[in-house]
Amino acid sequence: MGSAADLADPDGDGVVNLLGYSLAGDPLVATPAGSLFQTALAAPRERLAVTFVRRRADLVYTVQATSALQGWQDLETASGPVGASVMVVDVIAPAPARFLRLRVTTAPSE
DSSP states (O other), X not given: OGGGSTTOOTTOSSOOHHHHHHTTOOXXXXXXXXXXXXXXXXXXXXXXEEEEXXXXXXXXXXXXXXXXXXXXEEEEEXXXXXXXXXXXXXXXXXXXOOEEEEEEEEOOOO
């Protein structure tokens, strides 16, 4: 609870603790989200990509997409070794808009 909660943002940078932890950020130092992962138009320009480094084995990294900022659909769940760079590419067309987000959750306990 409090400033240590997964969804807390004690440094006020707009990056909640769980997302900062998942991308090796420091919860007490303001770090813009754009420095933790990248989004870009990919060639050809009808594609949108998100790139990040999988930093923690105890978390599940899922890239999601939507055309309306609701009804998010899973595109890919990142697996592989910790430290691996992950790039997920999605097709923009024929939708007039397309959005990607990185969803991070704690891994289910076995």
